[in-house]
Amino acid sequence: MSTADPLDAAVLRSFRVGDEGAVRVVYRRYAPLVLAVARHVVGDRALAEEAVQQTFLQAWRAADRFENGRELAPWLVTIARRVAIDIARRERRRPTSPLDHVEAGHSSLVSLPPSESAAWEVAQVREAIESLAPDEREVVRLQHLEGWTQQEIAIRLGLPLGTVKSRSYRAHRALAARLAHLREATA
Amino acid sequence: MSFDDLTAHERALIDEFRGALGDPRTWDQPSTDGEAALVAAIDAERRLLSGTRPRRRWTAMAAIAVAGAAAGVAATVYVMRDRTPEPEATAAMQGTDFAPGLQGDAEFTTKSSGVEIEIHLAGLPRRDGGEYYQLWVHNCSGSAWVPAGTFHDMDYVVAWAGVAPSDYPVLTVTEEAASPADGDGQRSLGRVVAWGSLAECTT
Numbered sequence: 262m263s264t265a266d267p268l269d270a271a272v273l274r275s276f277r278v279g280d281e282g283a284v285r286v287v288y289r290r291y292a293p294l295v296l297a298v299a300r301h302v303v304g305d306r307a308l309a310e311e312a313v314q315q316t317f318l319q320a321w322r323a324a325d326r327f328e329n330g331r332e333l334a335p336w337l338v339t340i341a342r343r344v345a346i347d348i349a350r351r352e353r354r355r356p357t358s359p360l361d362h363v364e365a366g367h368s369s370l371v372s373l374p375p376s377e378s379a380a381w382e383v384a385q386v387r388e389a390i391e392s393l394a395p396d397e398r399e400v401v402r403l404q405h406l407e408g409w410t411q412q413e414i415a416i417r418l419g420l421p422l423g424t425v426k427s428r429s430y431r432a433h434r435a436l437a438a439r440l441a442h443l444r445e446a447t448a
Numbered sequence: 449m450s451f452d453d454l455t456a457h458e459r460a461l462i463d464e465f466r467g468a469l470g471d472p473r474t475w476d477q478p479s480t481d482g483e484a485a486l487v488a489a490i491d492a493e494r495r496l497l498s499g500t501r502p503r504r505r506w507t508a509m510a511a512i513a514v515a516g517a518a519a520g521v522a523a524t525v526y527v528m529r530d531r532t533p534e535p536e537a538t539a540a541m542q543g544t545d546f547a548p549g550l551q552g553d554a555e556f557t558t559k560s561s562g563v564e565i566e567i568h569l570a571g572l573p574r575r576d577g578g579e580y581y582q583l584w585v586h587n588c589s590g591s592a593w594v595p596a597g598t599f600h601d602m603d604y605v606v607a608w609a610g611v612a613p614s615d616y617p618v619l620t621v622t623e624e625a626a627s628p629a630d631g632d633g634q635r636s637l638g639r640v641v642a643w644g645s646l647a648e649c650t651t
Binding site: 278279281284285288289292293295296297300301304306309310313314317318321322382383386387390401402404405406408411426427429430431433434436437440441444 | 449450451453454457458461462464465466468469470471472473474475476477478479482483485486487489490491493494589590591
């Protein structure tokens, strides 16, 4: 099951023939989750961007084989994971450097790519984040990524603490609702 | 209402995904260039594969080349007259929208070590300092691409490919840049600036 809002069938038809507007719509809709999956596989930001490009190109080339009525997100995630694994393998074949000179997160340090289900989970978390209203998303980002308290967020954003708390509440309820199916499926 | 007012079930779910929510990779935003690059790449490839591209003098040669390939024979447009191989086929090269007006040609000669591809494609600016042109040969569907060398300019280039022109009849020139991360890495397919084909590929 996906949390994604499916694209209009007309957009997909236009995407198949390479219509620029449709390509842009598909990219904007799905690039964040494709990037998230790619980054979890290759680590390196530039390589992940490369994987995003290749993923959408491959999707476009194979779009004729994509069945109407299916959701695009799981298909793109499958392609993205495979493409990113190929890129990671390619990078590992390059001449090596001493570990002291390798930055944390370098693709050569990634030993095992996420499984298909783990990649899907990453994509779903990213989708859930994307589904939030921008002001709620920002509160969640500051809370989880930056590790700020609600009090700190209120001060830094110049908002009443009550506003931050209510945004955090709404956002986390929405996230829980969006992600619940992942645990229900494995329960 | 605040975070503390979530139900136990909701809090448990959030806790389960706390790792992903706090991971910078989850929050990464695609680059603003990515969308335009994708549009350009698809457009270039679509033009390569569409039947709407301009028909040129090489279409007749291409028809012969394809017929020859179907018979399992290397495409022969010019008959070998002596022991020095003459080009077997010639493809017209032309610029994409990124290099409008660009014209040239590519000659294919099969030798014992591979297929020699001699290209004359004057007009592209020289690329240095980690940037370069990449020549590719690929099949009509675009599902299989083989690199055929990297170059500073394309004015006069002799490239080699280890695959048959009958199977890989399309030539594409892309702009590439070495990866700044390791100094020698190649990024994926860059902007397509020129192309040519021995075969009349159709979608």
